[in-house]
Amino acid sequence: MITKNELARVVGPRLCCKTSELAALIKMDGSLQINGRKIALSIANHNAAVARKVIKLSKDLFGIQTEVLVKKKVRLRKNNVYMVRIPPQPELQKMLIKLGMLNGDGSFQEDMPEGLLQKECCRRSYLRGIFLGGGSVNNPGGTYHLEIITGDGRHAEAISGLLQQFGLPARISSRKQWYVVYLKDSEQIVECLNIMGAHTALLEYENTRIYKDMRNKVNRLVNCETANLNKTIDAAMRQSENIRVIAGSIGIEKLPHSLREVAELRLHYPDASLKELGEMMDPPLGKSGVNHRLRKLDKIAEKLNSGALFSVPVKSGRNRH
Known part of the structure; x- marks a missing residue:
């Protein structure tokens, strides 16, 4: 109209x-x-x-x-x-x-x-x-x-x-x-x-269109951030559960120092990101290094859950992996 x-x-x-x-x-x-x-x-x-x-x-x-x-x-x-x-x-x-x-x-x-x-x-x-x-x-x-x-x-x-x-x-x-x-x-x-x-209608149409496009862009970003956050939370919960399996089966103290350190930090800080966990380590470790160690812990828990015989060699020192 x-x-x-x-x-x-x-x-x-x-x-x-x-x-x-x-x-x-x-x-x-x-x-x-x-x-x-x-x-x-x-x-x-x-x-x-x-x-x-x-x-x-x-x-x-x-x-x-x-x-x-x-x-x-x-x-x-x-x-x-x-x-x-x-x-x-x-x-x-x-x-x-x-x-x-x-x-x-x-x-x-x-x-x-x-x-x-x-x-x-x-x-x-x-x-x-x-x-x-x-x-x-x-x-x-x-x-x-x-x-x-x-x-x-x-x-x-x-x-x-x-x-x-x-x-x-x-x-x-x-x-x-x-x-x-x-x-x-x-x-x-x-x-x-x-x-x-219809130049006035054009300007009003453009204003509404730009607002809509911006709103959709913000919604996409929020949805993306929410999805990433959900993935992070799910991964942290899985990691914490696997570490508890290890603690109840062989004990965290039996793990090599590199794995024991990240396992203890994950249990104490279940909401922390990989980056935050790495910054709390001594010496600090990058995200990929933290993720590598947590994946090792996941594999140990999987073997323990499957009932396979498993022994963890105790390593001294502060090896990265």
Whole structure:
């Protein structure tokens, strides 16, 4: 809603841009009523600002007189529908021909009006009109998603092609009787908002996106640290249990000095890291050295648990391993 309100206030710099945007709005939301040789046109939209833009463009470009009807939605708290109706009048058929809705002979033109899309400024305006007529962009606090909905498969292909001209690889999916042209990459959505002229919405989107990305990064770091901490705690508990097995079977005092020292430190400091254990040894020992000795203790405990005969040669001195 915020994005559409902003885009509804954006005015194309040239007459051709305004014409292209009005053509897109009518292509997306318009319906013709034909009674004999009389033609009327209705454009329906859920946004009041968009309806006002249709009225203004129609009057400024073609001097068209319009009527406005508001249909209130009471079920499920849905938005009102604003119906801009253009009753039969001589200027209407000329307008429809100019907008590429009708051919010169009065027959219908179903394709996108290529004659209005020769300039880049006009393509930007047409894309803005398409979005105002059937587009939406979600809050980037959730998943990134911008979509444009149309009931015409050929028009969906044309919209996708228009986005691709701006380097935006849009995709198409079907949803019941509708065709959905969408972008899911955050960078592409930001670029699309920029192309249409929604600069304020773009900045708000970027701020929310950066906050979300930072929050996710922090969560990943916290989860990683938590996982590492859990591994450290589990390893320390296993090491302490194995040392108790050794103490109950052969006694820690029977171990070589290098293993006895690290075993006693682990029992006294069950929460200490390998680095901290190494710094408490005399002389200090690095993490890999401490880990090597604890692995030796693990192997001794495994053999004792398996019931294998095991003897530990008592070594004198202060060998590293």
